[in-house]
Amino acid sequence: MAPHTSKNVVIIGSGIAGLTTAKLLCENGIKATIVEKSSVLGGHTRKWSCKATSQCQVCNRCSLDDVMAALENYGVQYLTESELGSVVRDSAGYLRGVKISTSGSEVAEEIPSDALALCVGFETYDPSEKLLWGYGALDGVMTLADLDFVLDQQRLNDLGNGSEQTKIAFFQCVGSRDKSVGANYCSQYCCKAALRSAVKLKSEKPQWSVAIFYIDLQVSGKYASSLLGRATESGIELAQGVPGEIFLDENKKLAVNIEKNGTNAREQFDKIILSVGQRPSASTAILSQITGVGLNEHGFFESRTIFDPNRTCAQGVYLAGACGAPMDIETTILNASAAASDIISDLSGIHKGA
Amino acid sequence: MESSSNLTQLTSFLEKIPSALVLGKGLTASIAVIELKGKGFEVIQLEFGQAPGDELYCCLPGFDFEEYKLSVMQSVGQSEVYHSESIPMIDRDGAGFKVDIASIRDRRFDVLFFAGGLANRPCSNLDLAPLELFGPETKYSGESEDVALLMDYPEPSDSAAAMSAIVYALENAKNGGRSAVILDNVPVRHLQGESLYDSAKSAGVKFYRLGQSNPKIQDSFPSEGGNRKIWITLQDRIEQGSDIQIVCDRLFLVTGPDQKGIPYQINHFLGADLDPSGFLISESIHSNTFKSFSAGVYAIGNFTGNSDLFQIMSQAKAAAASARAYALFTNTKSRENILSISEECVRCLTCYRICPHMAIWPSVSPSRSQLNSIGTACFECGICVSECPRTAIDLTHFPQMAFSSFIEDVKNQPDRIVVYGCSRSAGRAASHISLPPDVVFFSVPCAGRVSESVILETLSIGVKGLLVIGCHHGNCASNNGTDWACDRVETVVTNFLLPMDMQGKLQYKTMAPNEILKMEKIIRQFVNELETDPQTSKYSSS
Numbered sequence A: 001m002a003p004h005t006s007k008n009v010v011i012i013g014s015g016i017a018g019l020t021t022a023k024l025l026c027e028n029g030i031k032a033t034i035v036e037k038s039s040v041l042g043g044h045t046r047k048w049s050c051k052a053t054s055q056c057q058v059c060n061r062c063s064l065d066d067v068m069a070a071l072e073n074y075g076v077q078y079l080t081e082s083e084l085g086s087v088v089r090d091s092a093g094y095l096r097g098v099k100i101s102t103s104g105s106e107v108a109e110e111i112p113s114d115a116l117a118l119c120v121g122f123e124t125y126d127p128s129e130k131l132l133w134g135y136g137a138l139d140g141v142m143t144l145a146d147l148d149f150v151l152d153q154q155r156l157n158d159l160g161n162g163s164e165q166t167k168i169a170f171f172q173c174v175g176s177r178d179k180s181v182g183a184n185y186c187s188q189y190c191c192k193a194a195l196r197s198a199v200k201l202k203s204e205k206p207q208w209s210v211a212i213f214y215i216d217l218q219v220s221g222k223y224a225s226s227l228l229g230r231a232t233e234s235g236i237e238l239a240q241g242v243p244g245e246i247f248l249d250e251n252k253k254l255a256v257n258i259e260k261n262g263t264n265a266r267e268q269f270d271k272i273i274l275s276v277g278q279r280p281s282a283s284t285a286i287l288s289q290i291t292g293v294g295l296n297e298h299g300f301f302e303s304r305t306i307f308d309p310n311r312t313c314a315q316g317v318y319l320a321g322a323c324g325a326p327m328d329i330e331t332t333i334l335n336a337s338a339a340a341s342d343i344i345s346d347l348s349g350i351h352k353g354a
Numbered sequence B: 001m002e003s004s005s006n007l008t009q010l011t012s013f014l015e016k017i018p019s020a021l022v023l024g025k026g027l028t029a030s031i032a033v034i035e036l037k038g039k040g041f042e043v044i045q046l047e048f049g050q051a052p053g054d055e056l057y058c059c060l061p062g063f064d065f066e067e068y069k070l071s072v073m074q075s076v077g078q079s080e081v082y083h084s085e086s087i088p089m090i091d092r093d094g095a096g097f098k099v100d101i102a103s104i105r106d107r108r109f110d111v112l113f114f115a116g117g118l119a120n121r122p123c124s125n126l127d128l129a130p131l132e133l134f135g136p137e138t139k140y141s142g143e144s145e146d147v148a149l150l151m152d153y154p155e156p157s158d159s160a161a162a163m164s165a166i167v168y169a170l171e172n173a174k175n176g177g178r179s180a181v182i183l184d185n186v187p188v189r190h191l192q193g194e195s196l197y198d199s200a201k202s203a204g205v206k207f208y209r210l211g212q213s214n215p216k217i218q219d220s221f222p223s224e225g226g227n228r229k230i231w232i233t234l235q236d237r238i239e240q241g242s243d244i245q246i247v248c249d250r251l252f253l254v255t256g257p258d259q260k261g262i263p264y265q266i267n268h269f270l271g272a273d274l275d276p277s278g279f280l281i282s283e284s285i286h287s288n289t290f291k292s293f294s295a296g297v298y299a300i301g302n303f304t305g306n307s308d309l310f311q312i313m314s315q316a317k318a319a320a321a322s323a324r325a326y327a328l329f330t331n332t333k334s335r336e337n338i339l340s341i342s343e344e345c346v347r348c349l350t351c352y353r354i355c356p357h358m359a360i361w362p363s364v365s366p367s368r369s370q371l372n373s374i375g376t377a378c379f380e381c382g383i384c385v386s387e388c389p390r391t392a393i394d395l396t397h398f399p400q401m402a403f404s405s406f407i408e409d410v411k412n413q414p415d416r417i418v419v420y421g422c423s424r425s426a427g428r429a430a431s432h433i434s435l436p437p438d439v440v441f442f443s444v445p446c447a448g449r450v451s452e453s454v455i456l457e458t459l460s461i462g463v464k465g466l467l468v469i470g471c472h473h474g475n476c477a478s479n480n481g482t483d484w485a486c487d488r489v490e491t492v493v494t495n496f497l498l499p500m501d502m503q504g505k506l507q508y509k510t511m512a513p514n515e516i517l518k519m520e521k522i523i524r525q526f527v528n529e530l531e532t533d534p535q536t537s538k539y540s541s542s
Helices: A016-027 A043-047 A063-071 A144-152 A190-204 A224-233 A284-291 A329-348 B027-038 B065-076 B159-174 B193-202 B264-269 B309-332 B350-354 B383-387 B400-411 B423-430 B452-460 B481-500 B516-532 B534-541
Strands: A008-012 A031-035 A077-079 A082-089 A095-102 A109-112 A115-118 A122-124 A141-143 A167-174 A209-214 A237-240 A254-260 A263-269 A271-276 A278-280 A317-319 B019-023 B042-048 B080-084 B090-093 B096-099 B111-114 B131-133 B146-151 B178-183 B206-209 B216-220 B229-234 B244-248 B250-254 B297-299 B339-341 B360-363 B370-373 B393-395 B417-422 B439-444 B465-471 B506-511
Touching (some): A008 A016, A008 A082, A008 A109, A016 A043, A016 A063, A016 A329, A031 A082, A043 A063, A144 A190, A144 A271, A167 A190, A167 A263, A190 A209, A190 A271, A254 A271, A317 A329, B027 B065, B027 B309, B111 B309, B146 B159, B146 B244, B159 B193, B159 B250, B178 B229, B178 B244, B206 B244, B297 B309, B339 B370, B350 B360, B350 B383, B383 B393, B383 B481, B400 B452, B417 B452, B423 B439, B423 B506, B423 B516, B452 B465, B452 B481, B465 B481, B465 B516, B506 B516
Parallel strands (some): A008 A031, B019 B111, B042 B080, B111 B297, B146 B178, B146 B250, B178 B206, B417 B439, B417 B465
Antiparallel strands (some): A122 A278, B339 B393
């Protein structure tokens, strides 16, 4: 819709970060090429479910549909099943293009590019790494992503045991804030996701009992009070301390040991949902080599300075979303918009930049 | 740096230099000015009222706020700044804005930025003299002291403020002081948060998690010349058991921005663009963070409930880019005929009051005032069309005729079940599902376009049932279209259907665009209910 310049920006990754970056660039008259390694667009967000009861819980899942609808107005080029092969720089070192390799084709295609945005997102922690969680071994232990699939498929009854007394627990910080699994950071999205999912479960199945075991609830900010309020109103049990082990008791039911008032108590659950943390995407290492963007101690891309979170040390290369630090959808949209903003400033040359 | 031939390439596409008015003072306003200038805007800043500057926190240890402020002030450079006692009258001028301040009355602005600051909220539960609010200016003196920091009380603290407070506790502990942090949840909402918490713990900062009971605070002056001490008695949530007593010299309360400080004129101007806690909507739904529902109006910083310097920097960048897109759009597109207002208009101002996008604006003149539609600001939701008492308004792309001919069409088909669905949610999902044979789906721009008269007209042609589907409450792209639709359905059910015992014929449901299976379920359930409802089946077969 907006008049196009000759500028083109190549975006690696078609999750909410990549699409948001593309949207704001296009609205500002800059062309975008989106490179996606899988065959479908939308990244993690596409697989998540809407958490609204009839009241929106601001999970931002629908942002994906909105941004994709907005992009239909622009001639964005999508290259699926494709990956970044190399970057092309001129003699002065400025980014001039990228080479993209598409599966099934032997020759890498060169695309002129004035900026490159890395939007490769994250991977969820694989909880089967830690045997005590029982993921993959015990029936009924699932992840937040598995729960989203059930919610999306409208198959909530699958979670119940057929009776009214279904008990469901969320375990927070699975693979986050845990040095022993190499992730000494908070994954930022899981407390809100678990709380919203729990509220959704309680609204659909008020007679079920839902508990959230946590270390610290990371829900500060403008929506914190209302979210915590809804959780307590709907009767969700919030319990500090995450049990370390899930096992089958003598009745073949999922059980955990919980310390209550200094004594151990055993509690049974029908389903236990592990709130798995965010890990750097597997492609960050190779992309780091190709682009020259460094990785920080946690394996996420390193920004130029802490005050410049979307620019990198490599000229013309930008970061957006969870490949720079773990974040939820809302923060990703903000972060990716800021990345697009930096690119616009730098390409228009008004603002000094990379 | 780009070569000089490219320097003005992008900006030359704007027919004229876009202009922005930034309302507010402090760091937030300065950051907004820098970002807007960086996008080619001509910027004027308007400081208003006696309100305090902003309270922004940087949560990282070793951060020098003074140095940072200095660098911001240098980047702002020369800039046009005006002052006003209160927020002035703001008027739409086409897609842009005008303000009623003598020196800039004749200037027109493409976009408005609300970038004001708020004071931190005081604690409502504690009315105690020894309590100091922990602000961004609260600097650790370097002397070791016995200090306690109380946060998340009674409601969650701002996370950046809370992390800054932990930095304070850490520095004091490193200097041999005793630091106690009393909170509900340890804030680690930053990649470095966990290591900050770890180093605070290993430096000897004590963390106490508030239990069910409120902490008791006593201010005591020992009789014999000793120092004033503050006594805090509390129960730790984890180490349940006997009371814990903390004695300290200073007690800080860590809160967050106080929404009560947002001037009422802003609330009035932005209409209903407030989130449930009373902040301006800006970290909003619909992939439009930082943007208000009113086209061309942006809000960043404390006004949006945010105190985190990093996030506010991102907000300012994002909003500036979005503002540039808006200016580009309004300066290059003509959308004059999106909405028509006919001679039937009696200037009752209903449309002006209810338009969520500020796309209808009155022009006052002694001879004949009139209401104008602003095409580039209009989202074509049609809420105004539905509420206009004179049916004087119509949408060009979805005219009243569209409804009439649809209804005419359905009239000729017996026993139909009609579904009106919002194009954003149900409309998008509808193409992915197969509808039961009797069901006819009709996509409307927004559920808010389904007026009471449309509902009554549809019911009057003898349909078996009518289902209206909108987006979830609080998720409407036109802010309250879904609430309008829900209310109208309730009104019709209560006033018309209930007395005839036919309430089952009309329902309102909500869904999200990706809830395809849910839409199938909603429709299937509605159809089943109609079939099993003796009243409805009696009605439709007679």
